Structure formats: structure tokens, C-alpha cells
Amino acid sequence: MERKDVNLSTLLKITERRHHPCAGARVRYDTPQASPARRTAAANISQANMTANRERRIIHLDMDAFYASVEVLDQPALRGRPVIVGGGSERGVVSAASYEARRFGVHSALPIATARRLCPEGVFLPVRMERYREVSARIMEIFRRYTPLVEPLSLDEAFLDVTGSRPLFGPAEEIARTIKELVRTEIGLTVSAGVAGSKLVAKIASDLRKPDGLTLVPPGGEREFLANLPIGKLWGVGQASREALGLMGVRTIGDLGRLPLSLLEGKFGKHGRHLHEAALGIDNREVEPEREMKSVGHEETFAADLTRRQDLERELLALAVRVGRRLRRYGVRGRTVTLKVKYHDFKQVTRSATLTAATDDEGEICREAGELLARTEAGRKPVRLLGISLANLAEAGAARQLDLFAPGHGQAKKEGLHRALDAINDKYGSRSILPAALMEGEEEK
16 A cells, blocks of 8 residues: 555656646636646646556546435435435526436426425535535545646546556556545545546446446446446436437437547537437547636525515625635636526526736625616515626636825725634624624524
8 A cells, every 4th residue: 555655746756657638628617716836737747648548547426416425425324215315496407416306207306396395304414615625625636646737527536537546556547546445534425436538438437337336448448338327427418419319210329439520510510420429439628637716606495576676686685796706715816797687487697897906805896786786677676696706707817907086005904804704704604794684584583
């Protein structure tokens, strides 16, 4: 077990002599950006890694029913019971369901009301996002013991490029088994793993033997592995594509792989080439350890539609408070404020505005969101959901554009107040100190 104690700098020296191909695209991910040291280390490895795709070894790790499993971890008495995590009202949707609950047909994105009908004996719990983030951070730390090339897709799954880690930790399959065991013993949860030469195939593989599974696709075996799987397993194949391909006699990924590229491009355009390459297991995207934040936000679905202006404004304030705290926790500020409104008829609209300077202040966020709300039909039409997000992010330490009409010490005092309030809420709970308008709302409840 001594190999596990080698530090990251030693691993980097070894991986600098290994190679990976490079090609990929950034995606949205609402967590803090990687540290400069980790970005530099990953860049060095990516620059050095240039061998053929068949030599790459990618692991996709996917936690099993993550939110529900964390709830069982914290409340062992729930083990073996159908646990359903979702919105706090009948109008919310399921965020996660334990495997016991899935036997009743409950799954993610299912309306809570439907889930209750399908599984009346289920244990319904609210989402505890802060707790899930805490556990996720510990899991990702385990992943990074074996490679700096870790690309989180969400709180509960990530790609790892372990091509350069093999001289230190052994074959990719051994690394996957070791990580699975560490997550079990150190965290108390199970994770399923897929090992392959590309991200696409590794992700498909990790899903085949859930929960607590491990699927290995040997180099060169991608096409054979995919051949008999249903076409819906491929990324980018939704309901419309499945129906169109079904009319062409395509039922499996192998069926798709036998179709000429020219036929697929004629039918689906550029997407046809993606389908063709995916069916053959071709995916040259690199694992990207730096996931750049695009936005920070929060939204809320209400138990009853809101029609009164005062209720809408109070909910906007509650959202702004949560978003402001989250921005400060991540150490970023945003310039572009976006308001999302979903009416009772499920029609959805968004309104955006860009500030002169980036902010993490909930008062400023709430004022801007209120102005955006006035540009909607909220109040005239019942509102089912509200959401606020900030984009166009910058690090909180970055230079701010000076306001010639505002004294400089005022901003410093406001930032100091935020730090004090955040510290109290972190220590005693997120509702320890709230704006007076929200305290009034609590009293009404």
C-alpha cells in the first residue's frame, strides 16, 4: 500500500513522461474554480500527453443514488427503506431516489405527487445541498489522490484520466477498485466505475452494473462492447433521434455503427457524424481538470402559486440572500443578473441585466431582480417558480470599477458586515440571521 502515499509532485514527474491526446469543450459547473497550482499541474500534464487514443485509460466514477445515500448515511435507520429526496412540496420533483424506491418506479425528475402515489410508504426528505457538497468535496479529494486530471460533471460523478498514473498505482482497473474501496471505507458510500479508452465509453460502462459496479472495456474493445447496447445509451440520442433511427431499422448501437456516414449526415447533418463516431466508440475529448464557473444561482418552486406582489418580493429577497451567500462562499462576484419566472401554465420567461460592476451583495441583487420582475407578467399571472442567477463572474479579489459618487470605505464596511453575518450563519445555521422581511415571512408560517 506504500504506493498510495506518494505525493502529487512525484506523480507529476512520472506523468510528464506519459501522454494523452487533447480535444474537448468546457461545460457549466457551479463549484469553485481550481487553484492556480492545480491548473498549472494539469496544464503541464496535458501538454506532455500526446500518445494514441487506444493507450488512454479513463475512469468514470458515478456515486450510487448519491443524495438518497447521504441521507441513509446520516440516518442509518433508513437503510433498506425507499428514500426519496426532492422538493419540499407536492409541486416539486424528485432529486434522487434510493434503489428501494426505484423498484416502485420512482426516479429523478418525477413529480413528488406522482412519487407519493407510486410509493406511499416512501420516506420523503428535503434536499440538503450544503451537506451533499460537503460529502462531494471529500469524495473528489480521494479521486485526486490518484491523478490531478479529475473532471467533475456534478457533485456525484467525475472523469479521471489515469493514463500517466499507472506506473505509480498500477493498471486502471486496480486504481478504480482501490478508489471504490476508499470511498466505501472513508465515506461510507458506494460508487460505480467504468474503465475505458474514452470518456464516452467509460461513462456508458459505469452505468451497466449499478449499484457498486465495475465494468472494464479493454483497449480496442470499444466497438464490440457497444454493439449490443440499446441506441438510447449513446449521448446525444434523445427521443426524437431514437424515433428517427427506429424508422431506419436502428435498435442497437451496433445497428447504428453499420450505417454509412453519408446516410447519417444526410439525415441528421453535423449530428450525423457525432452519431457515427459515437457508435464506433470514437471520442477524443480530453479530461479537463479545470471546470470554469459560468453562473451561480438558485430557484424555488412554490407550494402554491404566488399572485401578491409582496409575496413575490419576499421570495426574491430570499433567493437573493442565498445567491449572495453562495457567491461569497465561492469567492466570486457576478455582473449579469438573470431572473427566471415560470407561470402557473408552465410558460417560462427570463429577463437579464448587466451591472456596471460585479457584485455579491444580496441587496443589490434583489433590487436588480425586482426591476426585472416588473418586466414580466408576475402578479398578473400566477407564478409557480422564481429563480435568480449571476453570470459574467470575476474573482472577488479582482479590481472593482470605482464608483465616483460612493465613498470607498462604504464598500469595505459592507464587505466586513457580509463576512461577519456569513460566519454566524455558517456556525449556527443558515437561518440564524435573516433580513427583517424574511423573519416576518417566517412568523406568518
